[in-house]
Each structure stands twice: as C-alpha cells, then as structure tokens.
Amino acid sequence: MAFKMSVQKAKGKVEEVQLGSGDNAITIGGEATLPFYDFDGETGSKAKLGMEILDIYPEDWVKPLKETYKDVAEDPAKWAKFVEEEFNPDFICLRLEGADPNGLDKSPEECAEVCKSVAEAINTPLVIAGTNNHEKDKEVFEKVAQAVDGYNCLFLSATEENYKGVGAAASMAYSHKVGAESSVDINLAKQLNVLLGQLGVDYGDIVMNVGNAAAGYGFEYLVSTIDRIRLALFNQNDKTLTMPIITPVSFETWTVKESMAPEEEVPEWGSREQRGISMEVSTATSILSVGSDAVVLRHPKSLETLKELVDALE
Amino acid sequence: MDKFMVIGERIHCISPTIRKALEERNPEPILKRAKEQIEAGATYLDVNIGPAEKDGEEVMTWAVKLIQDEFDNFPLALDTANRKAIEAGLKVYNDENGKAIINSADAGGRMDMFKLAAENNAKIIALCSKDGIPKDNDERMAYATEMLEKAMEFGMDPEDILFDPLFLVVKGMQDKQTEVLEAIKQLTDMGLKTTGGLSNISNGAPNDIRPIMDSAYAAMAMQCGLSSAIINPCEKRLMETIKTCDVIKNNILYADSYLEL
Numbered sequence: 274m275a276f277k278m279s280v281q282k283a284k285g286k287v288e289e290v291q292l293g294s295g296d297n298a299i300t301i302g303g304e305a306t307l308p309f310y311d312f313d314g315e316t317g318s319k320a321k322l323g324m325e326i327l328d329i330y331p332e333d334w335v336k337p338l339k340e341t342y343k344d345v346a347e348d349p350a351k352w353a354k355f356v357e358e359e360f361n362p363d364f365i366c367l368r369l370e371g372a373d374p375n376g377l378d379k380s381p382e383e384c385a386e387v388c389k390s391v392a393e394a395i396n397t398p399l400v401i402a403g404t405n406n407h408e409k410d411k412e413v414f415e416k417v418a419q420a421v422d423g424y425n426c427l428f429l430s431a432t433e434e435n436y437k438g439v440g441a442a443a444s445m446a447y448s449h450k451v452g453a454e455s456s457v458d459i460n461l462a463k464q465l466n467v468l469l470g471q472l473g474v475d476y477g478d479i480v481m482n483v484g485n486a487a488a489g490y491g492f493e494y495l496v497s498t499i500d501r502i503r504l505a506l507f508n509q510n511d512k513t514l515t516m517p518i519i520t521p522v523s524f525e526t527w528t529v530k531e532s533m534a535p536e537e538e539v540p541e542w543g544s545r546e547q548r549g550i551s552m553e554v555s556t557a558t559s560i561l562s563v564g565s566d567a568v569v570l571r572h573p574k575s576l577e578t579l580k581e582l583v584d585a586l587e
Numbered sequence: 588m589d590k591f592m593v594i595g596e597r598i599h600c601i602s603p604t605i606r607k608a609l610e611e612r613n614p615e616p617i618l619k620r621a622k623e624q625i626e627a628g629a630t631y632l633d634v635n636i637g638p639a640e641k642d643g644e645e646v647m648t649w650a651v652k653l654i655q656d657e658f659d660n661f662p663l664a665l666d667t668a669n670r671k672a673i674e675a676g677l678k679v680y681n682d683e684n685g686k687a688i689i690n691s692a693d694a695g696g697r698m699d700m701f702k703l704a705a706e707n708n709a710k711i712i713a714l715c716s717k718d719g720i721p722k723d724n725d726e727r728m729a730y731a732t733e734m735l736e737k738a739m740e741f742g743m744d745p746e747d748i749l750f751d752p753l754f755l756v757v758k759g760m761q762d763k764q765t766e767v768l769e770a771i772k773q774l775t776d777m778g779l780k781t782t783g784g785l786s787n788i789s790n791g792a793p794n795d796i797r798p799i800m801d802s803a804y805a806a807m808a809m810q811c812g813l814s815s816a817i818i819n820p821c822e823k824r825l826m827e828t829i830k831t832c833d834v835i836k837n838n839i840l841y842a843d844s845y846l847e848l
Contacts, residue, residue: 463842471844505840509590513848514840 293398302517385420411438430454457484523571592815595624600637643672664688694730775812
C-alpha cells in the first residue's frame with residue numbers, strides 16, 4: 274500500500290493584514306498551520322522583519338551601532354531613510370522614546386511632527402511604538418494617527434488601560450492598524466481583541482502583541498502562550514484570535530544583562546555587540562518558529578541573519 | 588473537543604405563530620425567530636415544518652431559501668417526517684457554512700434516511716429507537732450500532748451522525764435519567780457525536796423552573812460528552828451554562844467577556 278501522509282487540518286486561519294501603502298506595502302499573517310508546517314497547510318506570508326529606530330539620539334545603544342548611525346541619528350527622517358537604503362527591512366519601527374514622561378516628555382504635537390517626517394521620507398511601511406506609559410501613549414497616538422493619515426501604519430500598542438483611545442484614534446478615526454498588547458496573558462490577549470471589536474475596531478485591523486521576553490527570561494511561558502493562541506484558532510476556530518502576531522524582540526533583548534554588561538566588567542563574555550546580536554537572533558528565531566508573524570530587530574547583522582533564515586525556510 | 592453545537596429549536600410548527608407563517612408563506616415571523624436565535628449564539632437552526640403531508644416539499648423549499656438567503660447561508664437542520672420535503676429542502680440547501688442536518692433517522696422505518704444523507708453530503712440525527720422509547724441502554728446501544736453500520740455502508744462519515752439517546756421527562760421518569768446520561772457517555776466513548784431535544788427533560792414543570800432543570804442537565808450531559816443539543820438559544824441561563832461548561836472543558840479559550848461571545 275502506498276504511503277499516505279496524514280495531515281493535521283486546521284479549522285481556522287490567521288487574517289492577512291496589510292501595512293503601508295503602495296508598492297512597498299507588506300502583508301503579514303494568512304497562515305492556516307503552525308509556522309513552517311508547509312506539509313500540513315498554507316503557511317501564509319513570509320515572516321516580516323522590521324528595524325528599530327528612535328525619535329531621539331540612541332544614547333544607550335552599543336557603540337558600533339551609534340557609529341553606524343552617527344550622521345543620521347539626530348534626525349529620525351534621515352535615519353529612517355538611511356535604514357531603508359542600507360538595510361532594506363520589510364518595515365521600520367519608530368519608537369517614540371522621547372515622549373516618555375520620565376524622560377524628555379515630548380508633546381504629542383512634537384511626536385506627530387517627527388512621525389510625519391519619517392513617514393514622508395520612506396516608502397517602507399511604518400510601525401510606531403509608544404512609551405509604555407498608557408496614558409501618554411493614548412495622547413500621543415491620537416495626534417500621530419492624524420499626522421500620518423493615509424500611510425496605513427501600525428500602532429504599538431493598545432492595552433487594557435488605553436484601548437478605547439488608541440483603538441478609536443488609530444483604526445476608527447484614521448485607517449491605521451492597531452497593535453493589541455497583552456503581557457503574556459492568553460486570556461487577556463483574547464479579551465483585548467473582544468473589547469476592541471466591541472468598540473468598533475474591525476478584527477482585520479488588529480495585530481496582536483501578546484508579550485515579549487528575551488530568551489532565558491520567562492521565554493518558555495511566552496512560547497507556550499503563542500502556541501496556545503494559535504492552537505485555539507487552528508483547533509477551535511476561535512474567531513477572536515485570528516489576528517497575526519508581531520513581537521518587538523529588540524525592545525527586550527537589548528535590556529538584559531547579556532547585552533548590557535560592559536566588556537570591562539565581564540571580559541570573559543566577549544564583545545558586547547556580539548552578545549546583543551546573539552540574544553536578538555536567538556530570541557527572534559525562536560519566536561518566529563512558534564508562530565509570530567513579524568519581529569522588530571535592532572542590529573543590521575541580526576536582520577541579515579534572520580533574512581537568510583526566513584528565505585531559506587521559504 | 589469541539590465547542591458545543593447549539594441547534595436552535597424555535598422555528599417549530601408547534602408554535603401557532605410559526606405554523607401560521609408557514610401556511611401563509613409569511614417570512615416575517617420566521618426571519619424574526621431566526622435572527623433572535625443566531626444572535627443568541629445558535630450554531631444551527633432547526634426548521635420544523637411538522638408532518639407537512641400536503642405541501643411539504645414546497646414549504647421546506649421556501650423556508651430553506653428564505654432563511655439562507657437572509658442570513659448568509661446559515662446552516663440548518665431540516666426537520667419533518669416527510670421524506671420528500673427533506674429531499675426538496677436539500678436540493679436548494681447551500682452548505683458553504685455547514686452541511687445540512689437531516690432531522691431525523693431511526694433504527695426502524697427511517698433507516699433509509701442515512702442513504703439520503705450520504706447522497707447529499709449531509710449530517711443526520713439518529714434516534715436510538717425503533718418504535719417508541721428504548722427500554723434500556725442495551726437496546727439504545729444496539730440501535731446505535733445498527734444505525735452506524737448501515738450509515739457507513741452507505742458511505743457516511745461517522746462524524747456526520749448525531750446520535751440522539753432520547754431525553755426523557757424527569758416528571759414521571761426520574762429513575763431513567765442516569766441511564767440516559769450513561770448512554771451519552773457510552774456513545775462518546777465510542778468516538779461518536781450526540782445530540783437531542785434537551786428540554787424534554789423538564790416537560791410539565793413550571794416555566795420558571797424549566798431553565799434551571801435544563802441547565803443542570805446540560806452541564807451533567809456535557810460532562811458525559813454530549814456534543815450538541817436542540818434547545819432554545821434565547822434561554823439565557825441555559826446558554827450561560829453551556830458556554831461555561833465549554834470553558835471548563837477547554838473547548839473554548841476563556842476571556843472575561845466569554846458570555847458575550
């Protein structure tokens with residue numbers, strides 16, 4: 274008897290969400306099977322890789338990176354253009370660190386100006402990340418969403434605390450996409466989607482950020498959360514969990530001791546830059562292999578490595 | 588396990604409003620009840636046109652098209668003793684959102700309905716009876732096995748057969764209740780799907796008590812594996828119970844708003 278491959282059929286499918294506009298728009302999601310399981314079903318769009326830039330000079334970044342960006346880092350629009358031309362990521366993630374109330378506390382208007390200048394400078398889709406201060410993010414996103422109207426950006430993120438303001442501004446008043454952020458809490462991940470839906474946000478305009486952790490830092494729990502979210506969709510066809518997942522990997526991996534410890538303190542650990550890249554690459558690889566549809570990276574070397582991986586597995 | 592399947596029972600010719608609407612081909616009362624049930628969380632709608640000996644084919648065709656046209660080909664259970672009417676309903680049925688359910692076959696005179704289901708790629712409710720109510724679980728299981736074999740001979744997938752152990756009224760048949768639950772368990776252990784007219788159990792009880800009895804029974808039956816039931820989805824307490832049991836059984840993922848979904 275001929276061998277018949279048994280196939281695990283999925284009942285649900287991840288929505289395809291478009292970011293950006295025009296020729297360089299990208300699609301994330303669309304899979305109806307676990308990542309890279311092309312023997313079981315449709316794997317959807319290729320995983321998308323984004324690069325992080327800031328709205329202020331990256332004081333805390335490793336020296337070689339500051340060197341790379343030395344001519345452009347004072348101007349986010351130039352920085353974004355440089356990244357687009359030099360490294361060609363699928364998207365650029367502009368992180369509004371300057372808006373942090375515990376830092377420079379820039380006004381929503383200033384942030385809106387910066388975001389607009391960046392959106393105008395590049396053709397690559399733009400993801401805009403806030404400060405993690407829910408109240409401030411809401412105020413900032415309301416202004417920014419208006420300023421980048423038409424660019425179909427993704428806003429990171431709406432949380433349980435500010436989803437009404439962020440959801441209404443980003444996706445209802447202007448046609449952007451909303452990130453729904455739950456911190457490694459599978460039930461909250463679902464709940465937030467339901468709440469955004471009840472508010473009037475189309476499920477097709479939501480991208481989940483279900484949590485973020487560097488490998489070795491509670492990472493297994495994050496992995497199991499993503500796994501269970503995907504299985505709830507594929508096995509139970511849970512319509513409230515059809516959104517693709519984005520993971521801003523670099524936001525976490527560059528803050529752990531492996532990436533932070535100065536070389537003079539732990540000479541046996543070797544180059545700080547190399548350690549940072551290793552943390553970023555190992556975390557991003559793992560998170561893609563469990564089902565994240567997009568990741569944000571900081572180092573060009575990480576981007577290059579991940580690109581090679583994703584292309585090879587295609 | 589799959590989420591519990593709720594088959595809405597409110598389009599039933601025993602209701603004077605529905606009977607009149609079917610007779611007069613008046614869409615409004617039928618669409619109203621369909622909408623209410625869909626909004627309340629029904630997965631299927633039962634369309635019971637009664638024995639419909641006179642114009643069954645015409646009535647079923649009209650009702651299937653009416654509901655499916657209005658509600659994006661919502662899946663239906665075609666419920667009548669008139670075989671020709673079911674055939675007519677299947678002809679116009681669109682199964683893009685779910686196979687039709689034939690309601691029903693049994694191990695007696697309606698054994699040939701399995702053939703109809705097989706030919707039309709439909710699901711079917713299989714009553715575990717021949718003539719009247721089975722006397723015990725040995726009889727129930729014998730009928731179930733007989734029907735399963737017959738259906739498979741016709742080429743049906745066992746997944747598409749919903750075995751109905753026949754729910755019995757508590758008032759008067761209290762001593763039989765555990766046995767029915769046991770039958771659900773046995774069928775489930777065989778990997779089979781189950782369903783039934785759940786509110787039978789509370790027949791004759793005061794209206795304010797019935798939802799309580801139905802809910803408790805649903806919870807116990809779901810623990811035994813009951814995979815669907817023909818119920819009134821607009822009965823809030825019962826639906827809340829079913830959704831909560833689905834959460835506890837890990838058939839659906841919990842979120843604070845799970846009752847609203």
